[in-house]
Amino acid sequence: MRLPPGVSSSEFAAVVAEFERAVGKQWVFTRDEDVDLYRDAFSPFLHEAEELVASAAVAPSTTLEVQEIVRIANRRKVPLYPISTGKNLGYGGSAPAYSGSVVVDLKRMNRVIEVNEANAFVLLEPGVSYFDLYHHIQERKLKVWIDCPDPGWGSVIGNALDRGGGYTTANYRNHFDSHCGMEIVLPNGELLRTGMGAIPNAKTWQQYKSGCGPWIDGIFSQSNFGIVTKMGFWLMPEPEAYLRGTVSLTRYADLGPMVETLNYLENARITAGFPDIASPLNGYPPIGQLQVWNETGPPSQTDEHRKLLSSAKLGYSPELEAYGVKSGIPYWQLWLSFHGPAGVIEAQWQAAQRHFAKFEGAKFRVIDRVKLPIDPAKADQYHEPELGVPSLRAFSIGARTPWNPTPSKGHMWFSPIVPRTGEAIIEANRVFSEAARELDMPLFRSFSLPACFWERCFIFILATPVTEDPATNKRYREGFKKLIAIGGQHGWGEYRTAPVFQKSVMDVYSFNDHALQRFQETLKDAIDPNGIMSPGRYAIWPKRLRERRS
Amino acid sequence: MNRRKFCLSSFATAISGAVVGAGCVRVGEPALPAASASVQLYKFVYDRRYPAARAFGIAAAYARSTSGTVAIAGDVTALWSRDLKRVWCAGDGAIAGMTTARTLLCLEQLAHDHWMRVAIRIEHAGAEGHEVAHRLSAAAPMIARISPLLAGADWAAQLPAALAACEDPDGACLTAVIGSTRPLAGADETLVSFVIAARGGIA
Numbered sequence: 231m232r233l234p235p236g237v238s239s240s241e242f243a244a245v246v247a248e249f250e251r252a253v254g255k256q257w258v259f260t261r262d263e264d265v266d267l268y269r270d271a272f273s274p275f276l277h278e279a280e281e282l283v284a285s286a287a288v289a290p291s292t293t294l295e296v297q298e299i300v301r302i303a304n305r306r307k308v309p310l311y312p313i314s315t316g317k318n319l320g321y322g323g324s325a326p327a328y329s330g331s332v333v334v335d336l337k338r339m340n341r342v343i344e345v346n347e348a349n350a351f352v353l354l355e356p357g358v359s360y361f362d363l364y365h366h367i368q369e370r371k372l373k374v375w376i377d378c379p380d381p382g383w384g385s386v387i388g389n390a391l392d393r394g395g396g397y398t399t400a401n402y403r404n405h406f407d408s409h410c411g412m413e414i415v416l417p418n419g420e421l422l423r424t425g426m427g428a429i430p431n432a433k434t435w436q437q438y439k440s441g442c443g444p445w446i447d448g449i450f451s452q453s454n455f456g457i458v459t460k461m462g463f464w465l466m467p468e469p470e471a472y473l474r475g476t477v478s479l480t481r482y483a484d485l486g487p488m489v490e491t492l493n494y495l496e497n498a499r500i501t502a503g504f505p506d507i508a509s510p511l512n513g514y515p516p517i518g519q520l521q522v523w524n525e526t527g528p529p530s531q532t533d534e535h536r537k538l539l540s541s542a543k544l545g546y547s548p549e550l551e552a553y554g555v556k557s558g559i560p561y562w563q564l565w566l567s568f569h570g571p572a573g574v575i576e577a578q579w580q581a582a583q584r585h586f587a588k589f590e591g592a593k594f595r596v597i598d599r600v601k602l603p604i605d606p607a608k609a610d611q612y613h614e615p616e617l618g619v620p621s622l623r624a625f626s627i628g629a630r631t632p633w634n635p636t637p638s639k640g641h642m643w644f645s646p647i648v649p650r651t652g653e654a655i656i657e658a659n660r661v662f663s664e665a666a667r668e669l670d671m672p673l674f675r676s677f678s679l680p681a682c683f684w685e686r687c688f689i690f691i692l693a694t695p696v697t698e699d700p701a702t703n704k705r706y707r708e709g710f711k712k713l714i715a716i717g718g719q720h721g722w723g724e725y726r727t728a729p730v731f732q733k734s735v736m737d738v739y740s741f742n743d744h745a746l747q748r749f750q751e752t753l754k755d756a757i758d759p760n761g762i763m764s765p766g767r768y769a770i771w772p773k774r775l776r777e778r779r780s
Numbered sequence: 781m782n783r784r785k786f787c788l789s790s791f792a793t794a795i796s797g798a799v800v801g802a803g804c805v806r807v808g809e810p811a812l813p814a815a816s817a818s819v820q821l822y823k824f825v826y827d828r829r830y831p832a833a834r835a836f837g838i839a840a841a842y843a844r845s846t847s848g849t850v851a852i853a854g855d856v857t858a859l860w861s862r863d864l865k866r867v868w869c870a871g872d873g874a875i876a877g878m879t880t881a882r883t884l885l886c887l888e889q890l891a892h893d894h895w896m897r898v899a900i901r902i903e904h905a906g907a908e909g910h911e912v913a914h915r916l917s918a919a920a921p922m923i924a925r926i927s928p929l930l931a932g933a934d935w936a937a938q939l940p941a942a943l944a945a946c947e948d949p950d951g952a953c954l955t956a957v958i959g960s961t962r963p964l965a966g967a968d969e970t971l972v973s974f975v976i977a978a979r980g981g982i983a
Contacts, residue, residue: 264979267892271885315893337893359893361865383890525854610857622857625886637882 231260232285234308234330242285245306249288249332252298257289257338268316268333270323272640274707274730278700282325282729284311287333293415293459299334300457301419303762310334311764312457314356314388317381320643320693321392322728327766328775334457337385343460344436347372350465351410351436356387356458360620368606374465375618377402382620387461391451392726395683397518397615399502399569402466404684406451411435413460414450417758422456436462452726453750454764455757469569472600472617473579474503477586478510478560478593482546486652488562491585493650495566496685500581503567504616505682511554511561512545512677518565518613521623524634535559544659545677560593567616572601638695642706642731644673644713646722648680648688655680658690658722665716669709689725707731714738729766733779736769751776819899819946819977822867824849825859825877825887832904832971835936836878843940852879856886868894874977876900876943878936884972891976900946900975902926902939914958922946923956930958939973946975 233242249258259265268284275281290296303310311331316324324333340357345367352374354363360382367374377396379389390405402408411425422428424447427435439445449455479488488507495501506516513531515523531539535557538550554561566582568575579596586592604617614621646662648654663674673692680688694706711734714724718738727735739746750770754761761772771779824840826833828851840849850859867873868891879887881903888898900922903915914930916923925945929938 263897267897271889317889319889361861365861365865381886383886383893606861607858610855614857620857621855622860622886623855625855625882 232262232265232283232330234285234332235328237306237308241306242308245302245308245332246286248302248306249286249299252302253288253290253295257291259287259289260285265333268313268324268335270319270325270728272319272323272642272696272728273325274642274696274703274710274728276639276696276698276700276703278703282327282329284326284333285330287335289335289338291338293339293413293421296334296336296339296415296457296459297419297421300415300417300762303332304418304760307760307762308332309762309765310457311767312336312356314385314391315359315383316388317359317384318388318392318394320641320728321726322730325729327729327732327764328778331765336457336459339459342366345370345372345374345465346436347374349437350374350467351462352465353411353436353460353462354386355460356385358386359383360386360389364618364620373468375402375468376465376620377405377408377618378615378620379405380613380615380624381622382615383622386463387458390461390463391458393451394726397504397613398466398618399504400496400499400685401502402464403504405463406448408464409447409461410437410439410464411460411462412447412450412458414456414458416456417760417763421459436464449753452768454767454770455753456763466569466618469571469602471572471575471602472503472567472569472598473575473596474565474567474598474616475579475582475594475596477564477566477582478595479562479564479586479589480551480555480560480591482551482561484562484589485655487589488564488586489650489652489655492564492682493686495582495585496682500578500585501566501568503569505567506565507679507682508563508565509545509561509677509679510563511550511559512542513539514677514679516563516565517681518616521613532557539676542677544656544663555591565597638693639698640696641693642696642710642728643726644690644692644694644710645725645727646690646714646717647725648690648722650682650685650687654688657720661716661720662690662713665713666709669705669712671706671709671713673713710734732767733769819874819876819944819975820872821846821876821944821975822873823847823863823875824940825852825856825875825879826850827852827854827879827883827971829853830878830880830969830971832936833878835934836939836973839937840876840940843944846944852883854880854883856883856890860890864890868896871978874975876940876946876973876975878904878939878971878973880969881972884974887974887976896976896978898974899977900926900943900973902930902973903970904936904973905970915955916958917955919947920954923954927956927958943973943975946977 233239246258246260265284265287268287273281288299290299309328309331311326312334313324315337337357339355341355342358343353345352360376360378363376363386377398379394379396390409393406396403411427414422416422425441426432426438428441450458492505506518508514508516538553542550568578583594609619648658659677666673680690683689694710697703714734723738724735736747754770755773758772761774765772765775823846826837828834837849837851852859864873900918905913926942929935929942
């Protein structure tokens with residue numbers, strides 16, 4: 231039996247026995263074969279002793295059982311690490327931030343408590359996956375959509391608490407922002423409800439977010455202040471139709487004005503669907519086409535095109551631009567999508583074209599006009615998540631293909647947030663490509679484009695591979711940390727990261743001598759004085775383990 | 781722990797309370813697993829893009845009585861959404877297959893959600909000279925039974941019957957590497973053969 235740090239085998243045996251009394255013997259796992267299932271499938275410590283691992287796991291089925299587990303852990307000072315389904319593989323999986331913690335596996339808590347179709351919201355438990363919620367809605371023929379990430383196998387609550395994003399419309403793509411009301415088991419075992427849920431017999435828990443007084447929901451995301459056992463979300467009423475079109479532009483200098491135009495259209499809600507920026511001339515696909523590229527291969531390039539790309543700087547050379555014009559290959563291609571009544575979205579598409587008509591040589595093309603709902607069996611003709619349909623196709627990305635001859639064993643996402651400007655795209659490429667070359671990191675080796683999950687900012691999402699070779703993995707880990715620091719020097723920060731990098735990321739958020747981190751530690755000491763809840767998650771260490779921060 | 785008990789308890793909660801378990805709702809009374817019995821396979825899965833996997837799939841159709849074989853092309857969304865999700869939630873559905881490592885990773889993660897695990901894993905990796913190295917992780921009796929088959933020319937076609945005879949693998953797996961001079965014809969992908977079954981008692 232593995233042990234939590236500082237806990238003797240006899241003490242831990244007593245804890246396990248208490249857990250077994252609380253949830254039933256069959257729901258406490260201590261054998262290596264069972265505990266190994268909580269290892270991080272994409273751990274950057276593959277085959278290394280430093281890999282973060284659990285000592286045991288316990289799977290409660292009710293909030294009352296969660297409370298009892300927490301009380302036991304608090305009495306015995308045993309660290310816990312709650313997971314919903316543990317599927318954020320590129321950001322850390324189900325392995326704890328503090329090796330030896332006991333994983334609290336919440337996937338037995340898989341109840342959809344309410345789907346309110348009339349007012350488009352849901353209340354559910356952490357074990358409900360996007361697939362579960364989608365099928366629950368489909369089986370009842372409810373006219374609401376989910377917004378899911380890619381792939382859609384994870385927990386709705388888990389993804390929101392990790393502040394993940396999706397692909398439908400702007401109101402719903404930010405999964406934490408679209409939540410309304412939480413129930414949390416605090417580190418002392420007490421139960422807390424936020425927002426209107428703090429009113430006994432509340433009637434509007436999922437209908438008004440903030441309640442009255444300080445709105446504290448945010449401190450339970452990317453943190454270690456409690457275990458969320460229920461959470462409400464706003465859903466999107468099923469739209470009548472979907473339209474997707476492209477705007478193709480020919481000049482490198484169009485990038486900045488293109489982004490400005492997109493920002494206006496999005497902030498004015500003329501377009502609300504997931505905007506997707508590609509560069510056909512640079513061979514950079516839109517996110518929504520990645521799986522198609524993976525399945526069928528990228529568009530072929532001539533020798534001349536490849537040669538010009540190899541000599542371009544920051545995705546540009548006059549010769550490359552001339553080649554694009556001559557060959558009819560757009561420099562930039564913006565994919566816009568619209569959801570709503572057919573007449574409305576046609577008008578929105580027309581308005582978008584009017585705004586882009588000022589660009590010399592702009593071309594417009596409708597890719598899809600879809601009457602909704604679609605037949606789920608035909609959803610794979612599209613990028614499913616943009617139509618609110620969960621998929622696992624993203625997992626074919628990274629498989630061995632002629633155009634990806636050396637697939638990795640996994641990946642770590644490098645995900646800095648940068649300003650929503652064309653200049654920021656180019657500056658980030660300049661900074662990170664120079665650094666990656668010096669560090670021999672396989673990122674930004676060709677011109678890269680960010681994603682538009684959220685309004686008003688860009689996010690680069692680039693994979694650093696996990697390999698079979700520990701020496702390579704070590705080099706990548708160290709390089710990854712340096713890239714984080716370099717980003718911080720330019721005012722850019724990661725939005726989310728795996729436990730092994732959380733200290734490096736939070737070190738970047740250092741304004742006024744790390745005032746944010748000190749505030750978080752003050753909260754931690756008050757809320758969790760015994761330091762049992764996910765020690766070290768997002769670099770928030772309890773007082774008794776604070777030396778680990780450095 | 782036992783996945784069947786898990787699904788039954790979820791169902792009991794669902795019908796006794798005001799809420800519905802989204803993940804697992806039983807659709808019928810389960811047959812109890814036979815102690816130390818062979819795996820009762822629900823289906824074979826293979827990736828039709830690869831010759832070795834196609835040979836596996838053709839042989840699987842004759843290997844033993846199952847609910848059938850499923851051909852995929854990397855993605856398991858349809859298999860999962862329309863088939864395995866329901867069956868795994870109901871406490872059944874051990875599967876065997878030959879796919880890419882990525883596909884198996886996907887199935888393996890989904891299996892964990894239903895208290896199942898990979899009981900047998902055989903990586904078929906191309907080596908220099910277009911030979912194949914088979915890396916086999918399984919319980920010792922299964923390694924002894926499967927290893928000789930992997931040296932033969934028709935190893936891909938031999939595997940379904942061997943995997944279908946998999947016995948309860950509960951406990952530690954061992955790993956063995958079996959070389960072969962036989963080519964993995966027509967593909968440079970590392971394929972993986974596997975059995976996914978319930979932890980503990982195999983249904």
